[in-house]
Amino acid sequence: xxxxxxxxxxxxxxxxxxxxxxxxxxxxxxxxxxxxxxxxxxxxxxxxxxxxxxxxxxxxxxxxxxxxxxxxxxxxxxxxxxxxxxxxxxxxxxxxxxxxxxxxxxxxxxxxxxxxxxxxxxxxxxxxxxxxxxxxxxxxxxxxxxxxxxxxxxxxxxxx
Numbered sequence: 001x002x003x004x005x006x007x008x009x010x011x012x013x014x015x016x017x018x019x020x021x022x023x024x025x026x027x028x029x030x031x032x033x034x035x036x037x038x039x040x041x042x043x044x045x046x047x048x049x050x051x052x053x054x055x056x057x058x059x060x061x062x063x064x065x066x067x068x069x070x071x072x073x074x075x076x077x078x079x080x081x082x083x084x085x086x087x088x089x090x091x092x093x094x095x096x097x098x099x100x101x102x103x104x105x106x107x108x109x110x111x112x113x114x115x116x117x118x119x120x121x122x123x124x125x126x127x128x129x130x131x132x133x134x135x136x137x138x139x140x141x142x143x144x145x146x147x148x149x150x151x152x153x154x155x156x157x158x159x160x
Contacts, residue, residue, distance in 0.1 A: 009119070009127060016050040016069075016116040023139065025112055025131035031100070033064065034091030035116070035124040038082050040074035045124060050116060057090060057111035057128055059101045064090040066113060066126065090126060103130055 009032045021027075037045070044050065055069040066088045073081045092100075103109045114127040134142065 009117075009125070011115070011117045011125075012120050014115055014117045015045050015048060015124075016052045018052045018055070018112065018114055020053065021112045021114055021129065021131070023142065024134060025110065025129070026134055026138070027112075027114075027129045027131045028103075028109065029130045030114065031092065031096060031128045031130070033126045033128050035066070035126055036089040036091060037071075037124055040077040040080070041071050041082050041088075042124060043077075044071050044074045045116065046118075052113045052116055052126075055113055057113060059097065059104060059111075062097070064092055064097055064100065064111070064128075066090055069113070069116075090128065100130060108132070 049072050051070045052066075056067055058065050058067050068085060069088060070084050071082070072084050100111060104111065109130050109132050112129045112131045114129050116124065116126050119125050
């Protein structure tokens with residue numbers, strides 16, 4: 001039986017993307033989580049600034065937190081501007097938090113943010129993946145498989 005397709009989230013404007021995560025980790029499931037942000041953080045993200053390249057999510061005090069995500073200070077902000085690398089709370093249902101906590105604790109999985117985007121309603125969201133780290137030989141296999149798919153596509157296109 002074929003595997004079911006993962007849900008596709010309604011992304012209107014992608015602000016930050018962690019492209020390296022799909023190579024470094026094998027992704028099991030993907031969740032959409034809201035971000036609890038201050039006003040200057042939202043304004044900074046709307047200008048397209050922000051990076052999640054070195055960030056990860058952690059489960060603390062019954063909630064999920066985005067750690068080490070860099071949202072630079074808003075240029076026109078005042079003295080109430082935000083800290084660029086502060087931990088930010090991710091908004092998930094309690095059932096989802098419990099699932100993630102069980103997977104991270106038992107199976108040694110990691111929570112990796114894939115993208116930060118604004119949805120159709122203008123809300124800041126994070127695409128959060130439950131992933132397992134790849135070893136060096138797994139990465140080489142992934143590269144070989146990807147190259148073969150490209151080559152097969154080229155051959156089919158040329159002959160078809």
